[in-house]
Amino acid sequence: MDDTLPGKFEITKEGIVHDMVSPVGRHELTVLRLRKRLEKVMPEEIVAHTGEPDVEDEPEGVMRRPDIMVIAEADMDTEGSIDPRTLVAAIEVVSRSNPDNDWVGKIRDYPLMGIPVFAIFDPRTGEGAVFTDIHPTPDGPRYATRKDFVYGEDVTVADWTISTEGLPRYADEGAPEPAS
Structure with missing residues (x-):
């Protein structure tokens, strides 16, 4: 289906998600700025990768494609999908x-x-949030910790802190245009 239908497909625990609209404009600019900011502060052997391949947990039957996956470059040397436990x-x-x-x-x-x-x-x-500390629940594993932030604050993702200053907003959501 990836070759014949536009958009992106992911397999979730609830079924197939087909996002018919490919991300453009401010979405991709946000991804670019986050990737560049992370790669400035991470060690060289860790990358903020965008794009393919998918991240797949075959036993769970889940396949996702994160906008950015923070991963050791060496863990990307694989055939097929990325093992999510290497992220x-x-x-x-x-x-x-x-x-x-x-x-x-x-x-x-x-x-x-x-x-x-x-x-x-x-x-x-x-705004956004960072989720950590996976713990078991009766409904399956969940994140125990959620740290909310607003654009303009610094945010810590794993071991690295980056600025959210100047991240674009979707214009029709009543947001001011970013300066940079």
Whole structure:
């Protein structure tokens, strides 16, 4: 289906998610700025990778493609999908077209996959959260700790702190245009 239909497909615990709208503009600018800021403060052997391949937990039947995966470069040397347990962190920039995919589905799926840190940046509101400390619950693994932030504050993702200053907002959400 990836070759014939536009958008992006992911397999979740609830079924297939098809985001027909490819991320553009401010979404991709946010991803770019976050990636560059992280790579300035991380050791050289750790990368903030964007794009393919997917992150797949075959036993759980879940396949996701984070906007940014923080991973050791050596762990990317694999055939096929990335093992989610090799990620240091997953970062998502909330899609204007399907925010529940990030705020609901990925908060459910990423701890199930064993991704220790999950950060969400939401250009709709200029806010976000970092989730850590996976713990078991009757409904499956969940993040125990949530640290909220607003754009303009510094945020810590795993071991690295970056600025959220100047991250773009979606213009039609009543946000001011960013200066840079």
